[in-house]
Amino acid sequence: MKLDLRRTGAPIILLFILSILPTGSVGAQEVDEWASPRMWAGGALAVAQPHGEFNDYVDLGIGITGFFRVAFDEGQLFSLRIEGSALTYGNERQRVCLVQPCLVQVDLVTSNNILSGFIGPEIAIPIADAVRLSGMVGGGFSHFATTSRVEDQRDQETIASDQNFSDFGWAWKAGGGLGVRVSSGRTPVWIDVGLDYQGNGRREYLTEGDISENPDGSLNFDVRSSDADFLLWRIGVSVGLRSN
Secondary structure (H helix, E strand, O other), rough: OOOHHHHHHHHHHHHHHHHHHHHHHHHHHHHHHHHOEEEEEEEEEEEEEEEEHHHOOOOOEEEEEEEEEEEOOOOOOOEEEEEEEEEEEEEEEEEEOOOOOOOOOEEEEEEEEEEEEEEEEEEEEEEEEEEEEEEEEEEEEEEEEEEEEEEEOOOOEEEEEEEEEEEEEEEEEEEEEEEEEEEEEOOOOEEEEEEEEEEEEEEOOOOOEEEEEEEOOEEEEOOOEEEEEEEEEEEEEEEEEEEE
């Protein structure tokens, strides 16, 4: 039988195209794996540098920050960022008697902390293939708290704890950073360095040595009151998250 190419050519071409579609799908999946994810999470080590009046009463603070970010566009230019931080700007440790007579001694640790949380927009500006600048502003809260805890001297296990003083209020922050990509692929990783300004307004708080004991055994609190703004220097990592 004679083959009519004019009639069979189109079906043959169609079958050929269908036969290579799976290969094309795998290629698309590979491209998707290298595309930037929309969700990111990360953390950083942070150093708080008191600013203005706050610097008269407090030295440097240290702590950690963490964030979660969702990008609105594929180019990662506009995002919504949620972040929090935990900082300690004072820490005292002294050995005291658990009961009288003093047969058992424990460590009494008093720490001055600032817990903060913010939400706001972030804008990123790529300046190279693996380098970008970013900036964000956010509103939220900050909680200044002084706590004391009793620890076992052998393993530093907390036996009891209490909050001595606290001040909660609204806060804001603005800052920026530089990011450098160190790993690509399905789970990209960036190294981030940045500087933020955190405005807490006027607050009441305690510093090292502001708690003393009266002769009758009661406690005396020398409460400070001032503006409590600071600069936050940070260095950390951010990791891209994928849903599957």
